[in-house]
Amino acid sequence: MSPTTLWHNHASVPSKNDEILGLLAQLVEALSDPATLLSPESRILAMNRPARAMAGLGPGDDLPETCWEMWRRGFCPCPPGDPGCPVPEALHTGKAVTVLRKDVVRGVERDIEVRAAPVAMGNGDHVAVIHIQRVLSDTVLNEVLAQARDEWEATADAVPDMIFLSSHGDLVVRCNQAARKFLGLPFSEVIGKNLRELLRQAGVEGVDQWNGDNAQLYGSNPRLVLELHRYATSPARSVTGNVVVLRDVTHLRRLEKLATSMDLMNNLGHVVSFVRHEIGNPANAIKTALTVLTENWDSFDNEKRLAYIARSLADIGRLQDLLHQLRSFTFFEVTAPEPTALGPLLEHLTAMIAHDMEARSIRFGCSVAExxxxxxxxxAKALQQVVLSIAANSIEAMEGRPSPCIRLDCKIDGPDVRISLEDNGKGIPADELALVFLPLYTTKDSGTGLGLYLARTMVTRMGGTIEMRSQPNRQTVVEIVLPRIPTGERHPDSSR
Known part of the structure; x- marks a missing residue:
């Protein structure tokens, strides 16, 4: 059987592939199921006898030129442009793709298994696609469904997370054993029901607020914390819809709260130790000075009396400074995050920092166009305070450094935005990096030890993170990472 007798439009076939296509045509002809050889552009090159018969073609009839004509003749179950057609996905992935379709021919509904197998040259270029159809009898169909059920039970039913397959209308097509156990319903009472309504009936709270692909829901009895993730199935498959995964994260959230509490206790212990030390020293000094002054009032002259009083007043001043520090400790405790335009905010900060740098003869660079x-x-106010506080630390680190330089950058990184402040100051030793965000920890003689602690507290309450990297005598980088807000979720009246 020669290639010229098999493909209808021989001029469209590159001559260098004639031999390969001829062999493929012979392979197609030898198949017992209806099979068609297609070009990568979906032009029909060859059809075997079962395919011709299925399409109603006689031995001498010309082949249809395109897949559209095949569909019009009732041979192809996939209409033109159908996202369920396996051919485009097979060409895209370079792998065979199989889908199950329902088709109606002469008023009779039939189940069809459609497979598309791409054929590529050694350089990866596709030369053809073998398109095979198999009409499934009840026996074969039951075998296919049984195999699918076994695969599902071996995978989804073995997973502790709740898994639902749903249509785009949230109607449950299938669910695993963990999902049925959570709902307390048999399989027959779950299939075809609305997933949101099923979750409400199971006492899940927050279903009405679930709009996107990720959500946190709560169970009322017992009190559960559930993470929900929704994934759309491939539009190139025969069934389109969603895979919804519900994960019980109650224990994880408890561990997180425990870790937060332990961190709070460690920080509180650090604060208490600092306050005890800072109050104890001046308080003891005041007590000693006043005791000596009281016991020796008559023997001291006025100059000596005033000296003891001045010493006590200086220690009282130290206590006042401590109270001022503790006031700063709670000043930014409450933050009010809202959709904020980052560009104008950083432009304003850049102008403020640049003016200060110029006055101190520090070279300043910035890149915030993104x-x-x-x-x-x-x-906005808290974020401004954070950046200015970090900039102030960088300025102090510049003291005595040759060619001092500070740089402010803003980069978009997927769903996040990264704001970094870099300086070439004296840096911080590795053993101190783990301590810099502790409250009241400082390596400076005049420092309060609150700047970076407050910065981390405020950034965390905005849903972000802050980290510091440093190389002694070379550079220090402080990076703030905040989640971006998608365009559709921005507040229309917010300009800050």
Whole structure:
């Protein structure tokens, strides 16, 4: 059987592939199921006898030229442009793709298994696609469904997370054993029901607020914390819809709260130790000075009396400074994050920092253009305070350094935005990096030890993170990472 007798439009076939296509045509002809050889552009090159018969073609009839004509003749179950057609996905992935379709021919509904197998040259270029159809009898169909059920039970039913397959209308197509156990319903009472309504009946709270692909829901009895993730199935498959995964994260959240509490206790212990030390020293000094002054009032002259009083007043001043520090400790405790335009905020900060740098003869560079149309969920005043506090630390680190330089950058990184402040100051030793965010920890003689602690507290309450990297005598980088707000979720009246 020669290639010229098999493909209808021989001029469209590159001559160098004639031999390969001829062999493929012979392979197609030898198949017992209806099979068609297609070009990568979906032009029909060859059809075997079962395919011709299925399409109603006689031995001398010309082949249809395109897949559209095949569909029009009732041979192909996939209409033109159908996202369920396996051919485009097979060409895209380079792998065979199989889908199950339902088709109606002459008023009779039939189940069809459609397979598309791409054929590529050694350089990866596809030369053809073998398109095979198999009409499934009840026996074969039951075998296919049984195999699918076994595969599902071996995978999804073995997973502790709740898994639902749903249509785009949230109607449950299938669910695993963990899902049925959580709902307390048999399989027959779950299939075909609305997933949101099933979750409500199971006492899950927060279903009405579930709009996106990720959500946190709560169970009322017992009190559960559930993470929900929804994934859309491939549009190139025969069934389109969603895979919804519900994960019980109650224990994980408890561990997180425990870790937060332990961190709070460690910080509180650090604060108490600091306050005890800072109050104890001046308080003891005041007590000693006043005791000596009282016992020796008559024997001391006025100059000596005034000296003891001045010493006590200096220690009282130290206590006043401590109270001022503790006031700063709680000043930014409450933040009010809201959709904030990052571009204008960073432009304002850049102008403020640049003016201060110029006055101190520090070279300042910045690159914040990427923040132009970027929005974040932030407290504008608190974020400004954070950046200015970090800049102040960088300025102090410049003291005595040759060619001092500070740089402010803003970069978009997928769903996040990264704001970094870099300086070439004296840096911080590795053993101190783990301590810099502790409250009241400082390596400076005049420092309060609150700046970076407050910065971390405020950034965390905005849903972000802050980290520091440093190389002694070379550079220090402080990076703030905040989640971006998608365009559709920005507040229309917010300009901050």
């Amino acid at each position: 923040a132009g149309d970027c929005w974040v969920l932030a407290d």
